[in-house]
Amino acid sequence: MKVKVCGMREPDNIAAVNGLGIDYLGLIFHPASPRFAGQPALGEWIGANRDLFQKTELVGVFVNAEIDYVLNTVHDYQLDWVQLHGNESAGYCQELKLLWSVNTLRKASICKAFSITPDFDFSDTHAYASSCPLFVFDTGGKQQAGGTGQQWDWSKLAEYNSPVPFLLSGGIGPNDAAAIRRIDHPQLRGVDVNSKFETQPGIKDVELLRTFVGRLHG
Structure with a gap:
């Protein structure tokens, strides 16, 4: 069970969370987010400490961003993935993948986030399967920059039958490890956590995460 901790921003906190054996660290590059990570000093710190990762x-999490901004941010912050958390089309994802296939820029894998509502049709994900090797299923409804902080009805996962693996997201908190472990879906690869583990926006409670990760891994 992989763990992604999103909404990271401060170098010391990033280093401490990284020390827990986290699989993915998420940096939000949406200026409207209180967890906005687009500070040049952070990119410089990552470059100087890349061996930590x-x-x-x-x-890098983006919301309806210009493609040039995504390309430049992947380079400047040495990102391994881009997570598209807006209304990006399948064509947008295909264009990104094509651009990385024909130039020498730093390349990243593409992850598409979907907002799950009671009437969400999982067939809408099919057009993204050729360009996105990973999905994130987050809570739909009234969106804040980067999510709602609320859970959705995980029983709806029974409707998902695509071969693309996914991370479960949306309002996951410290007491949810047991419920997550009970989810029986062949494409569940892990979880994406954020606000329920914070002391303030962008700052994660390391000990709370340590306990959660231990329980999740059993």
């Missing part, structure tokens, strides 16, 4: 993949 040999076993951790850095994920």
Whole structure:
């Protein structure tokens, strides 16, 4: 069960969370977010300490961003993944993948987030399967920048039958490890956590995460 901790912003906190053996660290590059990570000093710190992340993949979260901004941010912050958390089309994802296939820019894998509502049709994900090797299923409804902080009805996962693996997201908190472990879905690869583990926006409670990760891994 992989763990992504999103909404990271401060170097010391990033280093401490990374020390828990986290699989993905998420940096939000949406200026409207209180967890906005687009500070040049952070990019410089990552570049100077890239050896800290040999076993951790850095994920940049974008919301309806211009493609040039995504490309430049992947380069400047040495990202391994881009997570598209807006209304990006399948064509947008295909264009990103094509651009990385024909130039020498730093390349990243593409993860598409979907907002799950009671009437969401999982067939809407099919058009993204050729360009996105990973999905994130987050809570739909009234969106804040980066999510709602609320859970959705996980029983709806029974409707998902695509071969693309996914991370479960949306309002996951410290007491949810047991319920997550009970989810029986062949494409569940892990969880994406954020606000329920914070002391303030962008700052994660390391001990709370340590306990949660231990319970999740059993």
